[in-house]
Amino acid sequence: MDLLSYSLVDLIPFSRETYFRLFERYNIGLWPAPIIGLAMGLTALFTARRAGGRMLRTPFLLTAVCWVWVGWVFQVHWYAPLSWPGIYFGIGFVLQGVLMGVVLGWRPLSGSREGTDRDPGPGIWILVFALALQPLLGLLSDRPWYGLEVFGSAPDPTAIATLGLLLMIHHPLRWLLSIIPLAWCLISGATLWVLSVPTWPVMPLAAALYLGVVVWPWVSGRSRLE
Amino acid sequence: MDRSCVSSRRAFLAALAVVPLSFLTLPGNSRAEDGQPLVKSIPSTGEPLPVIGMGTWITFNVGDDPVARDVRTDVLRAFFAAGGGMIDSSPMYGTAEAVVGSCLARLDRPKGLFSATKVWTSSTAEGLEQIAASERLWGLPRLDLLQVHNLVNWKGHLETLSAMKADGKVRYIGVTTSHGRRHPELARIMETHPIDFVQLTYNIEDREAEARLLPLAAERGIAVIANRPFQGGSLIDRVKRHPLPGWAREIDCTDWSQILLKFIVSHPAVTCAIPATSQVDHMVENMASARGAMPDAALRRRMAADVAAL
Numbered sequence: 102m103d104l105l106s107y108s109l110v111d112l113i114p115f116s117r118e119t120y121f122r123l124f125e126r127y128n129i130g131l132w133p134a135p136i137i138g139l140a141m142g143l144t145a146l147f148t149a150r151r152a153g154g155r156m157l158r159t160p161f162l163l164t165a166v167c168w169v170w171v172g173w174v175f176q177v178h179w180y181a182p183l184s185w186p187g188i189y190f191g192i193g194f195v196l197q198g199v200l201m202g203v204v205l206g207w208r209p210l211s212g213s214r215e216g217t218d219r220d221p222g223p224g225i226w227i228l229v230f231a232l233a234l235q236p237l238l239g240l241l242s243d244r245p246w247y248g249l250e251v252f253g254s255a256p257d258p259t260a261i262a263t264l265g266l267l268l269m270i271h272h273p274l275r276w277l278l279s280i281i282p283l284a285w286c287l288i289s290g291a292t293l294w295v296l297s298v299p300t301w302p303v304m305p306l307a308a309a310l311y312l313g314v315v316v317w318p319w320v321s322g323r324s325r326l327e
Numbered sequence: 328m329d330r331s332c333v334s335s336r337r338a339f340l341a342a343l344a345v346v347p348l349s350f351l352t353l354p355g356n357s358r359a360e361d362g363q364p365l366v367k368s369i370p371s372t373g374e375p376l377p378v379i380g381m382g383t384w385i386t387f388n389v390g391d392d393p394v395a396r397d398v399r400t401d402v403l404r405a406f407f408a409a410g411g412g413m414i415d416s417s418p419m420y421g422t423a424e425a426v427v428g429s430c431l432a433r434l435d436r437p438k439g440l441f442s443a444t445k446v447w448t449s450s451t452a453e454g455l456e457q458i459a460a461s462e463r464l465w466g467l468p469r470l471d472l473l474q475v476h477n478l479v480n481w482k483g484h485l486e487t488l489s490a491m492k493a494d495g496k497v498r499y500i501g502v503t504t505s506h507g508r509r510h511p512e513l514a515r516i517m518e519t520h521p522i523d524f525v526q527l528t529y530n531i532e533d534r535e536a537e538a539r540l541l542p543l544a545a546e547r548g549i550a551v552i553a554n555r556p557f558q559g560g561s562l563i564d565r566v567k568r569h570p571l572p573g574w575a576r577e578i579d580c581t582d583w584s585q586i587l588l589k590f591i592v593s594h595p596a597v598t599c600a601i602p603a604t605s606q607v608d609h610m611v612e613n614m615a616s617a618r619g620a621m622p623d624a625a626l627r628r629r630m631a632a633d634v635a636a637l
Contacts, residue, residue, distance in 0.1 A: 119392070
């Protein structure tokens with residue numbers, strides 16, 4: 102297949118109405134999965150903020166489970182029938198879940214360079230945004246409350262919340278765990294742009310913010326002082 | 328229907344097809360007869376085909392959504408009520424084939440359907456499985472037209488399609504492109520392979536096909552399906568901000584979509600256009616393009632110039 106002959110629009114063979122209806126049908130069809138996902142997200146928020154040591158694995162294990170769920174259930178079984186790249190997105194999401202589970206769930210976080218910052222910094226606010234504010238952005242597009250995208254069952258808030266969590270830790274493999282969430286931010290932003298959804302810049306901006314926070318210590322020279 | 332009647336009718340229509348659609352290029356605008364939708368002959372057989380068909384890209388990819396499927400069933404009902412024929416889809420269009428099949432079943436397999444889909448895979452062997460899946464999704468034992476989508480593995484698939492046609496498993500075969508992709512390669516296929524149809528992008532804004540492909544299709548007796556008649560929506564969005572030109576009344580147009588579609592189907596080499604819509608009122612407007620007066624060559628030039636100046 103000559104993929105280079107296809108444009109972005111070719112990869113999005115559905116309308117904005119169909120995309121929004123997808124989340125409405127998904128949330129209703131799998132109810133109460135969205136509530137369970139949100140509860141897992143809130144648990145991740147509070148454990149990430151307060152827990153230390155071994156308990157720090159909790160938010161990452163919860164989030165890893167959400168990536169696998171979103172990959173297998175949403176991407177493969179709900180999104181892919183509408184758009185064939187969904188299969189590959191599903192594989193990517195499941196892979197991200199497995200990576201997070203293995204790297205941050207099973208392997209203890211030890212050593213002075215690992216674990217959380219005492220000041221969680223912007224990571225906690227990105228997490229709060231993904232859990233509480235990002236779903237409400239759907240209301241700006243006149244979407245009904247039962248069609249909103251929430252952490253744990255929808256890809257966008259799950260990806261942004263993960264970036265927030267990753268900002269709260271030091272880990273040698275953090276870059277590896279960032280690749281798929283960052284890629285999804287660009288893919289989702291491009292999809293929403295093609296569909297003329299007014300909030301399309303949110304995802305790429307979240308990715309840019311994450312990269313900015315990660316890179317800033319090197320740019321400012323702080324890393325040499327630590 | 329008696330097979331011999333069909334055969335003699337086809338022979339008669341084939342004979343008519345030898346006479347080019349010259350009425351469209353004669354001085355003065357032509358008119359579809361007696362309020363009936365305009366049809367053109369498929370050159371390879373002479374079979375008549377309504378000049379306005381229907382595309383399914385995006386509009387019919389709605390998955391299992393029962394509300395959206397109800398609306399698409401109404402759209403198809405309006406299409407056939409207005410004398411529509413060709414429905415074009417592809418395995419690339421997500422659930423579009425399944426939705427079309429579901430709607431057709433709910434409409435009790437309307438008469439006049441001309442089913443057109445594509446094969447879209449890099450594997451020749453997988454192509455056969457894909458075609459079988461398309462027949463199942465459409466709910467049809469045999470599809471009218473199978474096309475190689477976007478020239479993907481066209482050599483392998485054309486062999487398959489030619490064999491299927493010889494065995495009576497498909498009535499027509501063709502090749503598609505869109506967005507002006509790979510026109511030189513498409514021209515070579517048209518010159519060297521016995522295909523019945525070619526599908527390409529042609530509209531009042533994108534007229535690249537006029538230079539080589541449309542004259543070649545006329546010369547080789549290949550039917551032409553024009554896709555992207557509204558340039559993916561951007562063209563109609565642009566022109567509808569302006570009032571209808573005075574000449575719109577000369578060709579019985581009451582909105583811009585009819586102007587754009589009549590421009591396309593009045594080209595002598597174009598057999599049909601396949602606008603896509605998910606709204607019944609738009610379908611009714613589109614289908615009205617097949618009726619009334621059609622622009623002649625002089626008016627077509629003026630239409631193109633006026634739209635370019637908007």
